Amino acid sequence: xxxxxxxxxxxxxxxxxxxxxxxxxxxxxxxxxxxxxxxxxxxxxxxxxxxxxxxxxxxxxxxxxxxxxxxxxxxxxxxxxxxxxxxxxxxxxxxxxxxxxxxxxxxxxxxxxxxxxxxxxxxxxxxxxxxxxxxxxxxxxxxxxxxxxxxxxxxxxxxxxxxxxxxxxxxxxxxxxxxxxxxxxxxxxxxxxxxxxxxxxxxxxxxxxxxxxxxxxxxxxxxxxxxxxxxxxxxxxxxxxxxxxxxxxxxxxxxxxxxxxxxxxxxxxxxxxxxxxxxxxxxxxxxxxxxxxxxxxxxxxxxxxxxxxxxxxxxxxxxxxxxxxxxxxxxxx
Amino acid sequence: xxxxxxxxxxxxxxxxxxxxxxxxxxxxxxxxxxxxxxxxxxxxxxxxxxxxxxxxxxxxxxxxxxxxxxxxxxxxxxxxxxxxxxxxxxxxxxxxxxxxxxxxxxxxxxxxxxxxxxxxxxxxxxxxxxxxxxxxxxxxxxxxxxxxxxxxxxxxxxxxxxxxxxxxxxxxxxxxxxxxxxxxxxxxxxxxxxxxxxxxxxxxxxxxxxxxxxxxxxxxxxxxxxxxxxxxxxxxxxxxxxxxxxxxxxxxxxxxxxxxxxxxxxxxxxxxxxxxxxxxxxxxxxxxxxxxxxxxxxxxxxxxxxxxxxxxxxxxxxxxxxxxxxxxxxxxx
Numbered sequence: 158x159x160x161x162x163x164x165x166x167x168x169x170x171x172x173x174x175x176x177x178x179x180x181x182x183x184x185x186x187x188x189x190x191x192x193x194x195x196x197x198x199x200x201x202x203x204x205x206x207x208x209x210x211x212x213x214x215x216x217x218x219x220x221x222x223x224x225x226x227x228x229x230x231x232x233x234x235x236x237x238x239x240x241x242x243x244x245x246x247x248x249x250x251x252x253x254x255x256x257x258x259x260x261x262x263x264x265x266x267x268x269x270x271x272x273x274x275x276x277x278x279x280x281x282x283x284x285x286x287x288x289x290x291x292x293x294x295x296x297x298x299x300x301x302x303x304x305x306x307x308x309x310x311x312x313x314x315x316x317x318x319x320x321x322x323x324x325x326x327x328x329x330x331x332x333x334x335x336x337x338x339x340x341x342x343x344x345x346x347x348x349x350x351x352x353x354x355x356x357x358x359x360x361x362x363x364x365x366x367x368x369x370x371x372x373x374x375x376x377x378x379x380x381x382x383x384x385x386x387x388x389x390x391x392x393x394x395x396x397x398x399x400x401x402x403x404x405x406x407x408x409x410x411x412x413x414x415x416x417x418x419x420x421x422x423x424x425x426x427x428x429x430x431x432x433x434x435x436x437x438x439x440x441x442x443x444x445x446x447x448x449x450x451x452x453x454x455x456x457x458x459x460x461x462x463x464x465x466x467x468x469x470x471x472x473x474x475x476x477x478x479x480x481x482x483x484x485x486x487x488x489x490x
Numbered sequence: 491x492x493x494x495x496x497x498x499x500x501x502x503x504x505x506x507x508x509x510x511x512x513x514x515x516x517x518x519x520x521x522x523x524x525x526x527x528x529x530x531x532x533x534x535x536x537x538x539x540x541x542x543x544x545x546x547x548x549x550x551x552x553x554x555x556x557x558x559x560x561x562x563x564x565x566x567x568x569x570x571x572x573x574x575x576x577x578x579x580x581x582x583x584x585x586x587x588x589x590x591x592x593x594x595x596x597x598x599x600x601x602x603x604x605x606x607x608x609x610x611x612x613x614x615x616x617x618x619x620x621x622x623x624x625x626x627x628x629x630x631x632x633x634x635x636x637x638x639x640x641x642x643x644x645x646x647x648x649x650x651x652x653x654x655x656x657x658x659x660x661x662x663x664x665x666x667x668x669x670x671x672x673x674x675x676x677x678x679x680x681x682x683x684x685x686x687x688x689x690x691x692x693x694x695x696x697x698x699x700x701x702x703x704x705x706x707x708x709x710x711x712x713x714x715x716x717x718x719x720x721x722x723x724x725x726x727x728x729x730x731x732x733x734x735x736x737x738x739x740x741x742x743x744x745x746x747x748x749x750x751x752x753x754x755x756x757x758x759x760x761x762x763x764x765x766x767x768x769x770x771x772x773x774x775x776x777x778x779x780x781x782x783x784x785x786x787x788x789x790x791x792x793x794x795x796x797x798x799x800x801x802x803x804x805x806x807x808x809x810x811x812x813x814x815x816x817x818x819x820x821x822x823x
Contacts (some may be wrong), residue, residue, distance in 0.1 A: 164576070166822060196767055233794075239768060240732040241498070242783055262733055265782040287763065287771050289733040289740055318766065393818055399573040400595055402623040406572075413798045414822075417751040418765070430620065432751070433651065434529055434635050434794050435551050435572060440621050449574055449598035461767050465746045465799070468821055488801055489499060489747075 158478040160395065160471070162453055166414035167395045167455065168467040168484075172474045174391035175206075175375060181387050182374050183210040186360065192216045192236060192353060194372030197461045200470055201229035204374065205252055216353075216370040217486075220246050225486040227255040234258070236279065236353065236370035238314060238370060240266045240289050248274020262291045264302060271306040276304040276418055278308050279351060282343045284315035284336035296343035312351030315340040316370070321358030321379060337365035357388070378460040393454035394422075394463070395471075396437070401449055404442040408453045410433040415455060416462035423456040447456040491811040493728065493804075494785055499747035500728045501800040501817075505807045507724035508539075508708060514720050515707050516543040519693065525549045525569060525686060527705030530794045532819035533803055534562035535706065548705040549686075550819075553579050558819040560588040567591070569612065569686065571647060571703060573622050574598045574725065581607020593647055595624045597635060604639040611641050612684060615676045617648035617669035629676035645684030648673040649703070654691030655713060663695040663716075670698035690714055690721070711793040713752040725789035726756075727796070728804075729770070734782055737775040741786045745769040748788060749795035756789040 160169070171383035178186065184190060193207045196218040204215060204226060214234035217223045223235050224246060232255030237247065240262055247257050249275055260281040261267045270278055280299050283290030291299055300310045317336040323329040337354065344352050357373040373381055377394040396410035408424070412432045415422050415456040421429045428440040437455060441447055464470070465487055472480040493502070499633040515524060526540045529551040537548060537559060547567035550556045556568050557579060565588030570580065573595055582588050584607055593614040594600045603611055613632050616623030624632055633643045650669040670687065677685050690706040691714065704715055709725040729743035741757070745765045748755050750767035754762045761773040770788060774780055790796040797803070798820055805813040 165823060217725060240742075263782055266732070283735065287735065287738050288766065288769055292735075301735055394806060397575055399575060400600070402616065402620065402625075405620050409573075412749065412751050413795050416745065416749075418745050433621065436621055449596055462746050468823070475534070 160473055160476050160478055161402050163395060163471060163478065165395055165397045166410040168378060168464065168470050169393050169395050170470055171391050171393075172472055172479060174389040176393060178375050178377065179206055180285055180390045181212055182360070183372065187211060189214060189267050189368060192368045192370050194218070194238070194356070194370045195222050195373070195486060196225060197372030197464070198376060200482050201225055201231060201307065201483050201485055202480070202482035204229070204231055214368070216372070219489055223247060223250065223257060223488040227253070232256065232483065236340050238316070239282065240355070242266065242269045244270050244275050251276060258311055259291070261303060262289050263299070267299065267303045267308065269305055271308055276309060277311050278303050279311055279353060282313050282315040282340055282345065283318070284317050284339050284354070286316060286318040288316070290315060293343045294338040297346035300347035310347060310349050310453055312349030312353065313335070313340055313344045313347065313350070314353040314467070316354060316356070317359055317363070318356065321356050322332070322384070323358070324384065326362065329359060333359050333363050334365065337363060341365060355368025356384070358384060361386065373460050376460045376464070378419070378463070378479040379423050379456050379458045390456055392460055392474060393456050394455050394464070396455055398449055398451040398453060401441070401447055404440065405430065405438050406441050406447040408437050408439070408455060409435060410437050410455045415457040415465055416459050416466065418462060419458035422458060424453055493513040493806055493809050493811055495729060496804060496811065498730045499743040501797065501803050502504035502726050502728050503709060503803055504724050504805050505805055505812060511708050511710065511721045512539055512543055512725060514703065515693070517546070519702055522547060522701060525703050526708070527551070527571070527689070527703045528555050528559060528819060530705030531709055531798070532797055532817050534558055534564060534818055535813070535815035537562070537564055540708070545792050547701070549705070552822055554587060554822050555819040556580060556583065556590060560586070562790055564630040565589065565664060569593070570665050571612065571649070571686070575599065575602045577602050577606025577608050584609060590706040591644055593622070594632065594636060595622050596632070600632065600636045600639055600641065604641055609642060611636050611645050612644055612686060613680060614674065615646050615648040615673055617650050617672050617687070619649060619652040621649070621651065624646060626672040626676045630679035639795050643680060643682050645682030645686065646673055646677045646680065647684070647686040649687060649689070650692055650696070651689065654689050655717070656691070659695065659701045659719065662692060666696050667698065670696060674698060680789055682731055690719070691717060694719065706793050709793045709797070711752070711796070712789050712791045723789055725796070726789050729786050731780050731784040731786060732784055734774070734780055737773065738763065738771050739774050741770050741772070741788065742768060743770050743788045747799055748790040749792050749799065751795060752791035757786055
């Protein structure tokens with residue numbers, strides 16, 4: 158099948174860029190140094206390539222992601238790096254022989270883990286992002302609580318998400334050190350072998366965590382690309398020009414096919430004006446002319462929520478479609 | 491089933507607000523004066539209520555929406571208010587006895603309509619929004635082209651989408667009049683019975699079009715609510731508080747469960763700070779305390795792309811779940 162035969166909008170991954178990104182990351186953070194985050198791609202076919210590169214542990218954001226990974230035979234060491242209040246679906250996976258570790262940051266989430274049949278947890282520590290995670294000084298108390306509830310505490314987790322898009326690398330490094338100092342203190346308090354943190358934005362500067370939870374690196378987006386990291390844009394949404402006016406043209410890829418939470422998408426060689434549900438309008442005045450029917454690759458600013466809008470990924474090599482992958486970790490049920 | 495038994499995030503519609511919105515709109519624009527736009531809810535169960543209220547014609551934005559409406563037995567008069575280049579899937583519906591009309595704005599889209607088995611079109615006229623639609627002065631030429639291709643031209647369509655969120659009603663009315671003057675001129679040029687335009691933002695001021703393509707009115711969102719229209723917020727995303735800190739709390743509804751393209755969501759009685767993939771952080775300092783496990787209804791700023799993120803709608807009446815509706819018009823395939 159050829160790319161120009163695809164119905165639009167269609168989510169594309171360029172194989173050579175994906176391969177470059179996977180191998181570049183594996184060279185920098187081999188084996189257990191990387192715990193790829195599957196929320197960025199929600200696709201077990203892609204997770205299988207990460208596994209083949211030597212990464213046996215994965216990070217998930219939802220119960221559904223954990224279940225789909227286990228069902229795909231990738232359940233050797235799955236971390237749900239998020240707080241959940243009903244862990245029964247996860248407990249059933251543990252019973253079936255999958256290894257599932259859950260983040261906890263309160264007495265309530267510890268109780269929920271024990272009640273649902275979870276055996277292993279990480280203490281989630283707040284390292285500066287106002288989201289989940291206990292204050293660093295409370296990690297010891299929570300670890301004691303978890304152990305008394307019969308849970309194994311594998312270590313700590315802390316996500317410096319507020320630093321992912323800090324533009325200057327030196328500032329990103331310094332602020333990451335500050336965040337990780339708090340995580341290391343919590344780790345010293347409670348023990349355990351894991352110090353899990355990081356993401357694509359800090360993967361090159363976070364030398365304190367012993368595993369990095371990066372996900373976006375595999376596909377990349379325009380927001381991360383501005384950091385000048387060694388990864389290439391592999392993801393785009395294919396569209397067709399459906400209307401051409403005097404100064405602009407319209408492609409059939411809108412905000413139901415790409416997420417705007419990090420800003421407007423990019424189209425090479427032109428300027429995007431705005432997106433509506435099923436359209437993106439871009440400038441043609443003083444730019445190359447476009448004709449109705451032209452194919453356009455639209456590059457999203459945020460990979461994770463864009464992938465979640467699609468049920469299928471097309472792996473392509475220039476004009477050729479190589480494979481069709483289901484986005485099989487979508488949704489929550 | 492009770493709302494507090496639902497897995498979160500879950501998309502809720504409050505039945506009394508939905509009923510109010512449907513009936514208020516039907517009283518203002520009865521029967522064929524309203525052609526409800528299904529892109530706002532992507533749910534044939536909800537479209538059936540609009541049909542029962544007397545609206546037999548519907549507006550769609552995608553081929554998939556047209557197909558799903560036809561499959562649900564709601565194919566009496568479906569308008570695809572968008573340009574498409576491959577109409578074969580629609581042509582098969584026409585062959586099966588459904589009435590499908592397609593918007594065209596160029597020689598290429600007219601040719602595509604005729605080639606795919608479409609018999610009826612509207613000439614899409616640009617009335618000020620830089621998106622699809624021909625310049626008003628070209629409508630006559632395109633209508634001639636369509637008729638020579640054997641197509642029936644049912645009239646004109648023009649979407650004053652740039653005016654939907656103009657805050658002052660008087661300004662909205664004046665600018666809508668200006669936009670509709672252009673549409674009426676095109677209509678006079680080409681004839682046909684339909685002058686199709688409008689949306690929820692202009693439904694109370696657009697007295698020039700003879701059918702209004704409103705969709706959001708049924709469910710509403712916080713952006714439209716600020717216009718002071720007679721519709722109530724019926725839609726929310728249910729979440730649970732999963733983490734509580736000194737000054738903030740976190741609910742398990744993030745930007746994969748609601749769209750941020752019109753801004754942050756609202757949570758009654760507090761201030762939303764930010765959303766990430768699976769979380770929304772909101773202020774608790776100086777606000778009512780929250781506990782882990784508390785249910786929270788998060789109100790999105792933009793209804794259409796929020797619904798498209800979910801596979802199921804729960805129709806609720808306060809604490810009770812009344813019905814479970816599939817979001818069966820999602821996607822494009």
